[in-house]
Amino acid sequence: MNGTVREITPNVDVETVLAGAQFIDAFRVEIGAAALDAREACTRMVLHGPRWTDALLRLRNILVKPFGLRTSGEGAPAPHGLIGLFPVLSETPERLVAGFNDYHLDFRIVADVAGPAADREVTSTTLVRTHNLLGRTYLMLIMPFHKLVVRSMMGRIVEPAR
Template sequence: MIGTVREVAPEVDAGTVLSGAQFIDAFRVEVGAAALNAREACTRMVLNGPRWVDALVRLRNVLVTPFGLKKSGEGAPAPGGLIGLFPVLSETPERLVAGFNDSHLDFRIVVDVAGNAASREVTLTTLVKTNNFLGRIYLTLITPFHKLVARGMMGRIEEPAR
């Protein structure tokens, strides 16, 4: 069904995308005949995200400051620039990989676009590798919010980026 976001079994090679990942999930939405590539799909998700997602990111940035963790979008320049707060690490028209490594955890998002001109689907896969106790605590606390955020972002993919 077009526009319905559903959780699916991840189909990425975790060892290639983020070796040692302890968390991986994936969500998919059918976008019909929308002509978009992986960068455009990611841009639409990130830039059209619900306002409450922006508020959660701002809150997260405030809360992690005392722990010395990177704020969203901080770090070394990415080969493919930034899409919102996500450094783009690699991309083809069908797949975009973004994310960064931090002291507490490493994360990646993978945006895949598949199908033909009449029926396309976009899959968002998230992978996380924790690096220490703080990372494990952070992942435990953020996981319920992550699922809401991922679904919220995927629900906005049919809208052109602002």
């Protein structure tokens, strides 16, 4: 099952990561004995994702710009730097939390690396808290793509080359 991405029941402390989150899901991939930490796993997902996800992100940025929504991580607090456009909010070798708060919604991505040395796995958890009609509409519009995008991005943890 190494390399197979599967949806799992989320297992994060929602109140600590993003209190009041209305949406949460999680996906896991087994990485075997691969030696990588949470930052490397998140970097492989975000920066080495499939090219078609880059096209979706460009389209998203064009569509949301008239609404004044964030199209990059600029201006967002990033105590641990950025991975792509995502500000890293906290980090240990086993867990990285990235995301930001915006006018329409707040979101977090949590990358967890766990398991014994020969049987490691990475879990990516997404949490979203909407603030208004725009946030709820935005979340509804991206949901058909979300699971497909996350599954594809997580597949790049095992096979990062583009």
